[in-house]
Amino acid sequence: MTIHDALKNLVLDHIAVAVDDLDKSVLFYQNLGLVFEDEREVVEEQKVITAFSPIDHNTHLELLTPYGIKKEDGAIFQYLQKKGPGIHHLCFTVLNLEQKCFELKALGVQFLYSQAKIGAKKRLVNFIHPKSAGGVLIELSQKIE
Amino acid sequence: MTIHDALKNLVLDHIAVAVDDLDKSVLFYQNLGLVFEDEREVVEEQKVITAFSPIDHNTHLELLTPYGIKKEDGAIFQYLQKKGPGIHHLCFTVLNLEQKCFELKALGVQFLYSQAKIGAKKRLVNFIHPKSAGGVLIELSQKIE
Numbered sequence: 029m030t031i032h033d034a035l036k037n038l039v040l041d042h043i044a045v046a047v048d049d050l051d052k053s054v055l056f057y058q059n060l061g062l063v064f065e066d067e068r069e070v071v072e073e074q075k076v077i078t079a080f081s082p083i084d085h086n087t088h089l090e091l092l093t094p095y096g097i098k099k100e101d102g103a104i105f106q107y108l109q110k111k112g113p114g115i116h117h118l119c120f121t122v123l124n125l126e127q128k129c130f131e132l133k134a135l136g137v138q139f140l141y142s143q144a145k146i147g148a149k150k151r152l153v154n155f156i157h158p159k160s161a162g163g164v165l166i167e168l169s170q171k172i173e
Numbered sequence: 174m175t176i177h178d179a180l181k182n183l184v185l186d187h188i189a190v191a192v193d194d195l196d197k198s199v200l201f202y203q204n205l206g207l208v209f210e211d212e213r214e215v216v217e218e219q220k221v222i223t224a225f226s227p228i229d230h231n232t233h234l235e236l237l238t239p240y241g242i243k244k245e246d247g248a249i250f251q252y253l254q255k256k257g258p259g260i261h262h263l264c265f266t267v268l269n270l271e272q273k274c275f276e277l278k279a280l281g282v283q284f285l286y287s288q289a290k291i292g293a294k295k296r297l298v299n300f301i302h303p304k305s306a307g308g309v310l311i312e313l314s315q316k317i318e
Contacts, residue, residue, distance in 0.1 A: 039228060056306065082176050082180060084185050162193070
């Protein structure tokens, strides 16, 4: 099996890192050698603002920090309060989210949402509970055509 | 700037995840859709055994768990005792580790080792202290020809 065959099934889309100060973190990773997209994306539902940098052909580093007047209600604000800054989740692209969730639930894997939601970049997303994934929060994401 | 230009500077090599049970974790990620290399690599100095799966063109997921008669002395054993399983570090490939460390130290970035060491896959490596990197342990790794 070639690497291209292996990546057909599942490919990493992004690593999400919760940060206290977006501009400071962007500068740190720029000093490391990363190049960021100019645009910042606000994800209203998650009450965050994000910065993206490519780190491989399909993969981005996503820095995210609480944003907006109700930012204290967002999961990232609460994560930072509880655990401090650090890696928040890994996101993999799947071809068919509904089928993948169905298969995994049959194996006893728990998800955060009973139904998939619309996430950043207008993808269809759900999250595997860290309890089901050895302490790692894993997002599964499907592109919508 | 194209994605290929951006990735010339810095590319993600692997995400290292500390796990309690290597076979169980491999099975979980296989169920997700990942394909693992058959070989397991023992890294004597770090007292771990590892399993690798490609997750993008240059990037692997590296699962690692304590291994060997003195495994209790290794950093991963101590990490698991203290924090439980989860994402341990991110590793980026750099072209010239010595130069990159020199540049970053001049900006006040702290490293774990005063001199680079030989890590997994016989690379030259050093680690940026999580205090200097917003709570993320970052490995910088240079291929040796």
